[in-house]
Amino acid sequence: MLKVEDLRVYYRSLRGDVQALDGVSFSLADKEIMGLVGESGCGKSTLGKSLIRLDGRMRHVGGSAELDGETLPIADDARMNEFRFRKVSVIPQYAMSALNPTRRIGRMVRELVESRGIRFPTVRAELDRRLALVGLDQDVLERFPIELSGGMKQRMVMVISTLLNPSLLIADEVTSALDVSTQKAVATALAGFRDHDLVRSMIVITHDVSLVYQIADTIMVMYAGKLAEKAATDVIVSRPKHPYTQLLISALPEVGVRYDGKRLVGIPGSPPSLRPAPTGCRFRDRCPLAFDKCAEQPPFVEVEPGHSVACWKAS
Amino acid sequence: MLKLEGVSKTYKVGAFARQDLAAVRDVSFELRPGEVVSLIGESGSGKSTIGRMILRLTSTTSGTITFGGKDIATLRRGALRDYYREAQGVFQDPFSTYNPVFKADRVLTMIRQSYFPDVGDADWRTRVREALAAVSLNPDLVLDKYPHQLSGGQLQRLLIARALLLDIKLLVADEVISMLDASTRIDVLNLLADLKERGLAVLFITHDLSLGNYLADQTVILRRGSIVERGATAEVFGDPTHPYTRTLLSSVPRLGERWTDTELEHGPCRYHQLHPDGTDPAGPALAAVGDDHFVACFALGEDRKCGQP
Ligand SMILES: Nc1ncnc2c1ncn2[C@@H]1O[C@H](COP(=O)(O)OP(=O)(O)OP(=O)(O)O)[C@@H](O)[C@H]1O
Ligand SMILES: Nc1ncnc2c1ncn2[C@@H]1O[C@H](COP(=O)(O)OP(=O)(O)OP(=O)(O)O)[C@@H](O)[C@H]1O
Ligand code: SF4
Ligand SMILES: [Mg+2]
Ligand SMILES: [Mg+2]
Numbered sequence: 284m285l286k287v288e289d290l291r292v293y294y295r296s297l298r299g300d301v302q303a304l305d306g307v308s309f310s311l312a313d314k315e316i317m318g319l320v321g322e323s324g325c326g327k328s329t330l331g332k333s334l335i336r337l338d339g340r341m342r343h344v345g346g347s348a349e350l351d352g353e354t355l356p357i358a359d360d361a362r363m364n365e366f367r368f369r370k371v372s373v374i375p376q377y378a379m380s381a382l383n384p385t386r387r388i389g390r391m392v393r394e395l396v397e398s399r400g401i402r403f404p405t406v407r408a409e410l411d412r413r414l415a416l417v418g419l420d421q422d423v424l425e426r427f428p429i430e431l432s433g434g435m436k437q438r439m440v441m442v443i444s445t446l447l448n449p450s451l452l453i454a455d456e457v458t459s460a461l462d463v464s465t466q467k468a469v470a471t472a473l474a475g476f477r478d479h480d481l482v483r484s485m486i487v488i489t490h491d492v493s494l495v496y497q498i499a500d501t502i503m504v505m506y507a508g509k510l511a512e513k514a515a516t517d518v519i520v521s522r523p524k525h526p527y528t529q530l531l532i533s534a535l536p537e538v539g540v541r542y543d544g545k546r547l548v549g550i551p552g553s554p555p556s557l558r559p560a561p562t563g564c565r566f567r568d569r570c571p572l573a574f575d576k577c578a579e580q581p582p583f584v585e586v587e588p589g590h591s592v593a594c595w596k597a598s
Numbered sequence: 599m600l601k602l603e604g605v606s607k608t609y610k611v612g613a614f615a616r617q618d619l620a621a622v623r624d625v626s627f628e629l630r631p632g633e634v635v636s637l638i639g640e641s642g643s644g645k646s647t648i649g650r651m652i653l654r655l656t657s658t659t660s661g662t663i664t665f666g667g668k669d670i671a672t673l674r675r676g677a678l679r680d681y682y683r684e685a686q687g688v689f690q691d692p693f694s695t696y697n698p699v700f701k702a703d704r705v706l707t708m709i710r711q712s713y714f715p716d717v718g719d720a721d722w723r724t725r726v727r728e729a730l731a732a733v734s735l736n737p738d739l740v741l742d743k744y745p746h747q748l749s750g751g752q753l754q755r756l757l758i759a760r761a762l763l764l765d766i767k768l769l770v771a772d773e774v775i776s777m778l779d780a781s782t783r784i785d786v787l788n789l790l791a792d793l794k795e796r797g798l799a800v801l802f803i804t805h806d807l808s809l810g811n812y813l814a815d816q817t818v819i820l821r822r823g824s825i826v827e828r829g830a831t832a833e834v835f836g837d838p839t840h841p842y843t844r845t846l847l848s849s850v851p852r853l854g855e856r857w858t859d860t861e862l863e864h865g866p867c868r869y870h871q872l873h874p875d876g877t878d879p880a881g882p883a884l885a886a887v888g889d890d891h892f893v894a895c896f897a898l899g900e901d902r903k904c905g906q907p
Contacts, residue, residue, distance in 0.1 A: 296747065322779045323751025324739075338746070430611045430619070434641020456750070459776045460690065462640040462805035463849040467857055490751075490779035493808075493851040520853055534780045535853055542791040542812055549781035549788075553736055 285311040285334075285451055285484065290346035292333045292357075302560040303329040305508040306346070308583060309591075311451070311484050316477055318495025318516070319488045320531070321505035322554055327488045328375075330505070331453040333357060335366075335373045351450055368399060372449035372482075374441050374457050382428035382436060389424030392443055399447065406446055413442045417472045418465070434461040438469060445476055452482040456489055466494060474498045492535060496520055501589075504528045507554045507565035510583050514590035524586060524597040526570050564594070572596050599799055600629040600652065600685075600768055605661035607647050607823075621647045623823040624661070624883075627816070629799045631767065634790070636802040636810040636831070638846065639820030645803045646690055648820075649770040652801065653687045654678070665768070683713060686761040687770035690803075692753035692777075696745035702753065703741050705760050713764060729759040734785045750777045758786065762793075769793075772803040787812055807850045811835055819843050825884065829891035839893045 290307045293300040303326045311317055319327050332338065334348055334355065343358035350370060356362040383391055392410065393403045411421055417438040428436060437460055445452060454473060458466040476482050489495055495502060496516055503513040504525065512525040523529050530550045540547065552569035555561045563578040564570070570577070576595045583593040592598065607622040622644040629635050637645050650656040652663055654670055663670050665681060673681050689695060696702055706726055710717065717725070730737050733755040740752055748756070754777055761769055771790070775783045790800055791813055804810050810817060811831060818828040819840065827840040838844045851857070884892035 294747065301747075320779070323777070323782050324749040328749065340747075426611060430609065432642035432646070437641075456777065460641070460773060460805075462638070462643075462846065463807055463851070464845050465641045466805070466851070467849040470851075471857075490777070490783075491851070492780065493853045496853055497851050497857050531780060532853070534784060536780075536784070536808055536812065540812060542788065546788065546791075547784045547812070549734075549784035553734055556736070556739055 284313050284351060286349045287334075288347050288349075290330075290333060290348060290357075291344040292329060292337065293342050293344050294329075295340045295342055296558065299558050300342070300344075301558045303508050303557055304333060305557075305560060307505075307510055308346075309503060309510065309513055311486065313483050314477060315501060316474065316485045316487060316499045317513075318492070318499035318502040319486055319505065320490060320492055320495065320502060321511070322507075323490065324554060325505045326508045326557075327505055328455055329508075331373055331375075331455050331486065331488055334451070334453060335371050336360065336363060368395075368444070368449065369447050370449055371451045371453070372444040372447070373453040373455065374437075374444045375455050382440070384428050386427070387424070388426055388428065388431075388439060392424070392446075395443065396446065401447070410442065410446065413446070416475065417442055418468050434465055437461065438465075441469065441473075445482055448481050450483045452476070452485045454485065454487045457487075458494060459489065459491065467497075470494060470498050492520070492532065504531065508557050508560060509565055510591070510593060511566070512590075512592045512594075518590055524590070524592045525566075525594045526572050526596070527566050566594075599631050599666060600801075601664045602626055602628070602648070602652070603662050603664075605648070605651065605663060606659050607644070607651060607656065608659045620823050622651070625820075625823075625825055626661075627818055627825070627828060629768070629801060631799050632794055632797045633815045634794055634800045634802050634813045635816040635818060636804055636814035637818050637820060638804060638807065638810055641805075642822075643820040644823040645820060646772055649687055649689070649772045649801060649803055652768075652770055653685060654681075655687075679712070683764055684766055685768040685770070686764060686766050688754065688757040688761055688772065688774050690773045690776075692750060692757055693745065695757060696753065698745055700744075702743055702745045702748055702756060705756065706763065709760055709763050725763060726759075729762040730756075732762055732789050733758050734782055735759065751779070751782060754778070755782075755786065758789075766798065768799045768801070770801045770803070773805070775804065775806065775809065783809070807835075807846060808852075819846070824894065825892075826894045827892065828884065829888065833888050833891040837888070837891070839887050839891070 288308050290304060292304040293302050321327055348355045348357060355366060396403050396406055414421060419438055423439060437457055441457055458469050461469060477485055487495055487499060499516050501513060502516050502519040504511045506527050512528045520532060523532055534549055536547050550569060555565055564581050567573045567577045581593045581595045583591055584598055585591045586598050603626050605622060605625045609619045609621055611617050611619045639645050647656060651658050710722055727737055735755050740748060740756060745753060754774060758774060775786055778786060794800060802814060814831045817831045817834040819826050821842050827834060827843050838847055884894050887893050
């Protein structure tokens, strides 16, 4: 199980820090699949990356993360190495561009596995089984990344990342490049990985609430570097408490609408700059319910069992 | 305006490029000014390849693509540049379009260098701000940053803004909304709807059927490189005829409704009902099943013969 406590990770930049992840606390139970949603740029990928590898510009400012009782040495790249891939694994956003273009897929998998001190033949049969699980043919191993379509690469990366049965899998926008029938297959495969105990728990980052609705046990909503709300999937979808979640859910189109019939409306306004972040509730400028008290940052608190919200109007 | 006739693309793949991979097979459709055609299909069905061929980023193996009556394969230098002034694309994986060494907004500066060298600084800044506002980007958040400092959705919208700086007539939009959250997505779609009203033609490549419907006049369903169904969006969505189209529609994730398993049905094939002896060696074309609605043989692109499960 994963426990994240007041995690703060900023990006260094010439004109000051970008407060992309600013005091995030939540936990993830064994067997839990948590959907992580929120507007583009709200820090979803930053949260995912923080639990596996900080890139050169990311700075661990505070807080901690604990996986199965062990504290993750977030700021220590070398020590994190023992955890990566074996205990925490990530399928990065645009994983497909991360594949080395000069290597055949099969050779790349072999090198990766061997770099972890595991003999390739011992995982070969499992590899084939998992390729089948996501609907890929074995001959993709003979191909170069450029010869695969976006969706095929995405599924390939998914297989690679879960090969060593990590305890925590972070899947960052893994289905957004796929057609709906493949999406369904991949999302079902993800849930299957959990059901078969190949991974213990999972964070599925996506902008697609209807998709995580299909497989996630819980949904966590982020806004501008902070948590807005976390609850069981059905609760988020049917009775969200945070104004941002409410607007987000109601902005989802029904199948079949057309702009000349019913023009959809998004959420007016745009998220604040995070360099530095504004004080008070970060949703304040766009919130239809904002009042005086919102000049203070609302805490992320449990308002009913398993349902936490950061909003003065919700508690 | 844009017309594809019998377009195919075969890639050489595998060891020593000895295998042929038919990525696009005999695809024909048309795009008129102010029209949005959505191109829908499974991963690997050749959607991006079609988009890339239209923008001449990949050659065709056979068939022709004409823009305003001119075969685009014949365009050279000046004529090609003029073509790009009118036709632009925004591709699926925004990271690959940016050079990590340069600031992301260089993609905008390059447009200025190639097409608007005479525009003054102040005027240019205004144009950039307008284009960014149109895609809901805050200039302070995205200008003067390196690609890795921006999120996926921000990079993608920057590319749409780049296309807007040119007064284009054709936009190839390859999965431009797939990385965006619901609200930003609506902003981008409404922007495309407005541009369409002003005469822009859009090839809208997407897998999102709930939104494919929102803009598109015409829908083309692609499977394994071939068109299996196409026609007026209302007809294709209202009366999906090919089993693959039906599977797609039933896979659309909907809020409040969990996926159920659907059996993929097989035949009797509508194509062969209409063309009983349609065993053209050139492969089956499309049969009309409505005023503006065409479908291929159900076994097309499958590893089975028509009529067999
Ligand atoms: N290296 C960096 N330097 C400075 N700022 C950065 C850097 N990387 C990301 N950011 C900023 O941090 C914020 C969070 O980015 P992140 O990639 O986590 O967003 P996201 O929620 O994953 O968005 P998307 O849905 O578009 O992928 C954004 O505003 C982004 O511009
Ligand atoms: N440069 C290339 N060399 C060889 N094969 C390629 C190349 N580009 C694409 N392909 C192959 O052509 C087929 C079609 O690929 P394409 O990228 O057009 O699919 P797509 O429909 O855009 O898929 P996705 O939805 O996953 O992006 C795939 O089987 C892919 O492996
Ligand atoms: S704290 Fe205030 S501004 Fe923030 S979401 Fe709640 S009501 Fe709106
Ligand atoms: Mg992201
Ligand atoms: Mg593609």
